[in-house]
Amino acid sequence: MTERRVRFTDMLRLASGHRGTVVVAVGLTLAGSGLGLAQPLVAKQAIDAASGGSAVWPMLAGLAGLFLAEATLGALARFLLERMGERIVLGLRRSLVCNLLRLRMRVYDEYRTGDLISRVTTDTTVLRDVTAQALVELATGGLTAVAAVALMLWLDPVLLLMVAFTVAGAAVVVSSLLAGIRLAGERTQAAIGVVAADLERALSAMRMVRANRAERREADRIGERLDSACTAGVRTAKLASVMSSAVELAVQGSFLIVLVVGGMRVAGDAASLGELVAFLLYASYLVVPLSTVFRSIGLIQKGMGALVRITEAMDLPIERDPPPVRSPEPGDAPALELRDVWFGYRERPVLRGLRLTVPRRGQVALVGRSGAGKSTVLALVARFYDPESGEIRFDGQLADALGRDECRRRVAIVDQSAHAVHGSLWDNLTYAVPGADPGEVARVIGLTSLDEVVARMPGGLAGSISDRGGTLSAGERQRVAIARALLTRPSLLLLDEPTSHLDALTEADLARVLAAAAGECALLVIAHRLATVRHADQIVVLDGGVAAATGTHEELLGHSALYRRLVASQALAAPDVTRGKV
């Protein structure tokens, strides 16, 4: 992640859309404080009235009214602030979610899912507390302090100067700690992000964890991350307590100085006792809000650690189309054409000038050694990545002219993981076409031989399958994925054939399904199985980043030594009739 700094003003900007609420909340808090200040005066009057023998109840009623009004204003201000905090966080979370779902594919390769998730959940929660509390404390504390300074200046500038010295001392201590608090806050949030990422890693591979008896190791690993989060949290606590002690000292020191110096001046008749008492009172009005200001600055620094991570996530590059280019007229062009395509993930090139053509109907199979770049071809065609050079054309039109969305509308992709989402079988089938016609759904169910699965599911199409397709076998999940793809009526179906999910029977089924699909659209299949290449109209052998040989199964057996090696080495597996369904 690139180093990103946020400033104090970035924090303030969060509340910029809520100025009205801040003003009202600050007003209510100040009015509440004003009512609080009036209470001793009324209490004094009540006591005077009682000792003078006059009626006390009007004063007591007034006092009760003041208490109630102060409590009501306080509650209202707190509610407004909490609501503002929630709304700020809602806005942030919405923007973050939108951004995280639209990132460039390369970014997902680079960052860990759990860490990205924790930016939407944990970091924003930290920010909510800061915005709801600290920002307004800063404003109310600051305003009260300014008013108190003005009154003290009017009463006794010399004593004010002394109070100012102690407060300045505390300010020096506080500001020397701020960077540390901020760093510790950043470390805590980053450590929590790593915890989330490691937990996600373990939970998403739970079967692998269990099968390898790695629960303890995973727990220890996450435990270490939790330790780092705790260490960073303790460091924040250490710095924060030094800070509050410094502020406390400044408060006590101020009172002491005012008492000693003021007392000496009263003794020397330089000031009246009344002035000293008033000054002491105003000193308390100054130092208490100032300590609130210091505390909220500390809190804001802590929140900045979270804001750094949120801003970083917001700044991650999202998928954008390059500027549109003019494209030749489609004419009678093939469904897909790759011309001299070069591409590599980092420095190392995977495709080196690949040429590939997929006609509008029929099946093209892509074969090659493991790591030859077959999935990469599919990823480029699905526009997950952009080629470094060369052209991709859909129906004769340049991909850049069509735009990513239009390219993906024409293409359907079924990858090896054949995802299923939590929900009903119907939801899973119609994921890409939410309002699909039931007749169409029935058609693709028939095409993909899913009738038996529908009949078996409790509740049929409305029956629920859990996350990652827990109640479907891998082969069934793949057929659901193909049905889902066919429902979009794509002009090109991309299929990454699984190596091991299909038994001989299902393999024959799949061959039928693919043949049916190839009658409806163009089909580009990464083939790992002999049955698939045998049925393909054309096979492309990928090697060294180029199409090393092209032809039918028989043709390639005749003229491609690499293809013969692939067939012989079981890289293109023959069906294993002894293997059961997984």
Ligand SMILES: Nc1ncnc2c1ncn2[C@@H]1O[C@H](COP(=O)(O)OP(=O)(O)OP(=O)(O)O)[C@@H](O)[C@H]1O
């Ligand atoms: N997201 C990625 N980031 C970095 N390198 C990658 C990424 N995906 C693939 N590669 C690398 O690119 C090369 C081609 O990978 P690709 O998955 O396209 O091969 P493949 O022919 O589909 O392999 P297999 O048959 O084993 O699935 C490999 O060396 C792989 O390590």
